[in-house]
Amino acid sequence: MFKIDQYAYANKLLSVHPGEKFAFALITMAVGLIFDTINTSMIIIIMMSGATIILAGVRWRLYVKLLSLPLGFLIAGVAAIAVSFSYHDVDVVSGFTVGRFLVGVQPGDLYLALRLFFKALGAVSCLYFLALTTPMTDIIIILRKLKAPPLFVELMSLIYRFIFVLLETAGRIHLSQASRCGYFSFASTYRSLGALLSNLFIRTYWRSRISFTALLSRGYTGSINVLEPRYSVSYKNILAIAAVEALLIVLGLHGRGII
Structure with a gap:
């Protein structure tokens, strides 16, 4: 966090x-x-x-x-x-x-x-x-009460949640590379950073698909409702x-x- x-x-x-x-x-x-x-x-x-x-x-x-x-x-x-x-x-x-x-x-x-x-x-x-x-959840609730465009509020909510997914995935990849001396020298750092960036998009996209499937299985209809x-x-x-x-x-x- x-x-x-x-x-x-x-x-x-x-x-x-x-x-x-x-x-x-x-x-x-x-x-x-x-x-x-x-x-x-x-x-x-x-x-x-x-x-x-x-x-x-x-x-x-x-x-x-x-x-x-x-x-x-x-x-x-x-x-x-x-x-x-x-x-x-x-x-x-x-x-x-x-x-x-x-x-x-x-x-x-x-x-x-x-x-x-x-x-x-x-x-x-x-x-x-x-x-x-x-908190972001309170800001989203206020925006909904102010009749902000629903698409804007929903995208804002999803992007906020997936920022943490992105950072968590990047942290795990970096830790795995560092444990294998992936950042020992300048050349290895350059190669490891390239591999991190290339794999980060694939893994994040995969996790986003899983999260979206989980939302659909719980009755997601285009709006994430939270307790106010x-x-x-x-x-x-x-x-x-x-x-x-x-x-x-x-x-x-x-x-x-x-x-």
């Missing part, structure tokens, strides 16, 4: 209604995407990180490690926006010339890149809050979420100069 799933099933906010956590994460992410100012995005990052670490009890080392995973993609993406090429001399924060080209970072492009970086990181922090505090845990709705939490979102909207409007 992933660390994310371990915390999803064993965190301090597990007893909170999943609809409240779902609404809090998605509304906050929507506010951050609409009012994409740096101040609003930074407040969202701090708020969602604090809720995940302090309220849910997630270890901060794990959270920082998870948050650092998308940094490489974000930095590469915003670098392409921040760095520009020009024939003419323009105001740049830092740059150099290559022949007739001026390669540098203009103030407007730098601000746009930073705004995009913090906006994306704020959205990631919202998704991490939902993933680390809410009973949660109590907290009006105190709803009021707190509404107050936080209203404050974020006010800060976003103020950052845009509307109020």
Whole structure:
């Protein structure tokens, strides 16, 4: 089981209604995407990180490690926006010339890149809050109650379950190869990795067929129904979420100069 799933099933906010956590994460992410100012995005990052670490009890080392995973993609993406090429001399924060080209970072492009970086990181922090505090089964139940497309929900459920089948199969193959010194040298590692990847698809496909046959034998008709845990709705939490979102909207409007 992933660390994310371990915390999803064993965190301090597990007893909170999943609809409240779902609404809090998605509304906050929507506010951050609409009012994409740096101040609003930074407040969202701090708020969602604090809720995940302090309220849910997630270890901060794990959270920082998870948050650092998308940094490489974000930095590469915003670098392409921040760095520009020009024939003419323009105001740049830092740059150099290559022949007739001026390669540098203009103030407007730098601000746009930073705004995009913090906006994306704020959205990631919202998704991490939902993933680390809410089990996948509860998320699927909420999606069904929201009348999400049944095909989308069913594919989401099946893909989630087969991720663990894939990892378990890969782990068994790797253990078998390692016990036979399959990763002793670079050449053997290369051969073993190729054999693992080629056999992984075949074995996973075989196990998926067995699982599908088992579902059909139990009356599967295109929908996997699970027992729904009973949660109590907290009006105190709803009021707190509404107050936080209203404050974020006010800060976003103020950052845009509307109020």
